[in-house]
Amino acid sequence: MSDFNQPIGGNDLARFSGPNTFMRLPSVNDLAGLDVAVLGVPMDIGTSWRSGTRFGPKQIRAESAMLRPYNLGTGAAPFDALQVADIGDLAINTFSLSDSLRIIAESYDAILKHNVKPLAMGGDHSITLPILRAMARKHGPVALVHVDAHADVNDEMFGERETHGTVFRRAYEEGLINPSKTYQIGIRGSGYSAEDFSEAAGWGFQQFPAEGLWGRDLSSLGAEVRRDIGDLPTYVTYDIDSLDPAFAPGTGTPEIAGLTTPQALQLIRALRGVNIIGGDLVEVSPPYDTSGNTALTGANILFEMLCVLPGVSYR
DSSP states (O other): OTTSOOOOOTTTSOTTSSOOSGGGOOBOSOOTTOSEEEEEEOOOTTOSSOOOGGGHHHHHHHHGGGOOSSOTTTOEEGGGTOOEEEEEEOOOOTTOHHHHHHHHHHHHHHHTTSSOEEEEEESSGGGHHHHHHHHHHHHSSEEEEEEOSSOOOOSOBTTBSSSTTSHHHHHHHTTOEEEEEEEEESOOSOOSSTHHHHHHHHHTOEEEOGGGTTTOOTHHHHHHHHHHHTTOOEEEEEEGGGBOTTTOOOBSSOOSSOBOHHHHHHHHHTTTTSOEEEEEEEOBOGGGOTTSHHHHHHHHHHHHHHHTSTTOEEO
16 A cells, blocks of 8 residues: 555644645656546636636645545545546636637646546536547547536537537537437536427437436436446546535536435446546536535545546455
């Protein structure tokens, strides 16, 4: 175990001190030898309602100081078998969405030259499009587990074709994802027309609206998804607004009647065994998160993603 990076323990250094990295892991610039690279994409210029997700990575890192290296619920001990480090934030162009998306894609091209799985902290959901472009260049069209209140399949928003609400239409059009292996979980709320929800189903997307998941243990749904995916390279994108705002109020586009935090954990834990090649946690907006609970939840979801990556050891 000593050969792998470990989070700084709360009995070694008080949790309110130390480095502002994810789980107080080492901060590195060299990706050689890493299995997992945690990074931030501090951007909110792709959002259409409430801003503030540019502060998401910093706050998620701060709240992650509460996390410990062993997962009591599953027995996962990711730091016993995976070399994990925080590689910092991407230097996006805060005045240009199009340039920022280019920077993200090129940065991921460089990251993926290494045998590393990136886990990103957003940032609004527009960051996922350039990430998928880089992923598809390396792996071909990927399976996609998309947990979100919104399908994000608009054609354009205010004439713009690349925003947080158009991500998965562009990904489908560009052949970045396998449509029959794309799972949209937790979608709900209102729309402009029925096509806002039904069109993507016509492309082959498998949709699981929140209304059908109320009160349900999502372990079985996660197991269904896992069996359907098989060994395909899979990307997991988790929008914090998939959760009911009672659990995660600090987000840009909240929708009532969403998933619960236990359901979030049930779903992710059931993906153990999937060939996950990377993931992201997006849309945490600290200005609307006065208690820090949304960022704390986001940090825990990222830890749960880490705990189901291939190669994780269990005690």
